[in-house]
Amino acid sequence: MALRPILCLPDPRLRATSENVGVVDDEVRALMDDMLDTMYAAPGIGLAAIQIGVPKRVLVIDLAKKGELPTPLFVADPEIIEKSEELSTYEEGCLSLPEYFEDVQRPARVKVRYLDRNNERQEIEATGLLATCLQHEMDHLDGKLFIDHLSRLKRDRAEKKFAKAARLGEPLAPRGPEIREKV
Ligand code: K1U
Numbered sequence: 001m002a003l004r005p006i007l008c009l010p011d012p013r014l015r016a017t018s019e020n021v022g023v024v025d026d027e028v029r030a031l032m033d034d035m036l037d038t039m040y041a042a043p044g045i046g047l048a049a050i051q052i053g054v055p056k057r058v059l060v061i062d063l064a065k066k067g068e069l070p071t072p073l074f075v076a077d078p079e080i081i082e083k084s085e086e087l088s089t090y091e092e093g094c095l096s097l098p099e100y101f102e103d104v105q106r107p108a109r110v111k112v113r114y115l116d117r118n119n120e121r122q123e124i125e126a127t128g129l130l131a132t133c134l135q136h137e138m139d140h141l142d143g144k145l146f147i148d149h150l151s152r153l154k155r156d157r158a159e160k161k162f163a164k165a166a167r168l169g170e171p172l173a174p175r176g177p178e179i180r181e182k183v
């Protein structure tokens with residue numbers, strides 16, 4: 001197990017498009033394990049490989065709350081094969097944009113095909129926070145951040161805030177938002 005540093009905006013590597021792994025072998029499993037440890041330590045509920053500087057289409061998610069049994073989801077080479085017309089709104093955060101939270105609207109339900117930790121093909125139908133988190137992490141694999149779903153004004157403001165923090169070397173500590181769906 002190893003904890004890896006998480007890249008923060010404006011690191012240009014966050015804008016890279018990640019490559020499929022093709023097969024989940026021991027090397028990918030070791031990456032998944034490091035990602036899970038890094039995500040738990042942050043703490044967060046999801047992490048994409050590019051956030052630790054590895055441009056592979058791999059992500060991990062665990063929505064279990066403090067005190068609940070861990071329920072990690074290991075995902076490689078995911079594809080959205082269905083998405084709903086219906087949208088839902090969550091306040092999103094990102095470990096690569098510490099202390100920044102905004103409402104984002106996305107499809108309320110998605111069906112995703114992927115390879116699991118044992119290299120087996122799986123399909124998952126997700127709603128609620130899991131659907132949001134899967135889409136957020138899959139965006140990272142295409143170099144997309146949740147601020148790209150906001151208005152130009154909000155996105156520019158966020159980019160300036162993080163550029164300034166990087167210039168000043170400000171430590172922006174990761175923090176969890178109050179996760180709830182907007183009704
Ligand atoms: O950086 C990431 O991609 C992870 C991100 C995932 C996410 C959060 C909210 C909506 C969509 C996707 C996070 O984990 S931010 C931190 C966070 O949400 C959290 C931290 C501690 C406890 C609970 C939540």
Ligand code: ZN
Nearest residue numbers: 093094095096
């Ligand atoms: Zn993120």
